[in-house]
Amino acid sequence: MTDETVTHDYVELLKTREKEEPIAATLKMKLVELKPGYSKTTMKIGPEHLNFNGMVFGGVVMAIADQAFAYASNSLVMPAIASQFNIYLLSGANPGDELTAEGRVLRSGRRIGVTEMTVVNQEGKLIAKATGTTIVTG
Numbered sequence: 001m002t003d004e005t006v007t008h009d010y011v012e013l014l015k016t017r018e019k020e021e022p023i024a025a026t027l028k029m030k031l032v033e034l035k036p037g038y039s040k041t042t043m044k045i046g047p048e049h050l051n052f053n054g055m056v057f058g059g060v061v062m063a064i065a066d067q068a069f070a071y072a073s074n075s076l077v078m079p080a081i082a083s084q085f086n087i088y089l090l091s092g093a094n095p096g097d098e099l100t101a102e103g104r105v106l107r108s109g110r111r112i113g114v115t116e117m118t119v120v121n122q123e124g125k126l127i128a129k130a131t132g133t134t135i136v137t138g
Contacts, residue, residue, distance in 0.1 A: 011036060011075050018071075027060065029067050037105040039071035045097045056093040064101040065117040065130045072103030073113050073134045080113055080134035087130040098122040111136055 011034055018024060018031045027049075033040040043064050051057040065087060073080045093099060100120050107114045112135060119128040 010078050013078070014071055014074060023063075024067065027063055029064055031067075031071060032100075034071055034075060036075050037072060037108065039068050039075065039103045041067045041071065041101045043099050045093055045095055045099060047095060050095060056095065056097075058089050061089060061093055061099070061119055061128050062087050062130070064099050065103075065119050065128055066132075068101035068103035068117050069115050069130070069132045069134075070103075072105050072117075073108070073115050073132070076105055076108040077113065077136050079138045080136050082132055083112075083135045084133040085130065086132070087128055089128050091125055091127050093121060093127050099127065 015031070015034060024030070027043060029041050029043040031039065031041050041064055045056055045060070049056055049060045066085065069082065069085070098121065101117055103115050103117045105113060105115045112133060115132050115134070117130040117132065118126065120126055
């Protein structure tokens with residue numbers, strides 16, 4: 001089996017698993033694009049995503065960035081789990097926003113991977129920038 005075939009199998013496997021993923025269903029996140037080393041996820045911000053100040057909870061923004069991170073990194077090697085995640089919340093998201101997170105793998109090695117993520121709203125406004133490191137556990 002070539003590396004290309006293995007990667008293709010991971011992409012198809014992840015697309016199948018996405019349909020029954022509990023956290024994605026709970027937060028109403030959708031996988032809209034997945035190819036080797038790249039993913040795009042979306043989510044609509046609703047009132048359930050607000051904190052006690054009436055603002056979008058930062059953990060929700062991190063969650064969609066993490067979802068893009070997981071899909072992008074695992075599209076190349078599975079299972080890869082996060083060992084580090086760093087996020088910069090640059091602008092506030094608003095109720096009603098449609099957030100889009102993209103994950104791009106910068107390096108995927110036998111033991112460690114590095115991915116960068118961006119989160120934007122429907123107008124292309126940069127909401128967050130993140131990086132993450134994975135370790136291969138399988």
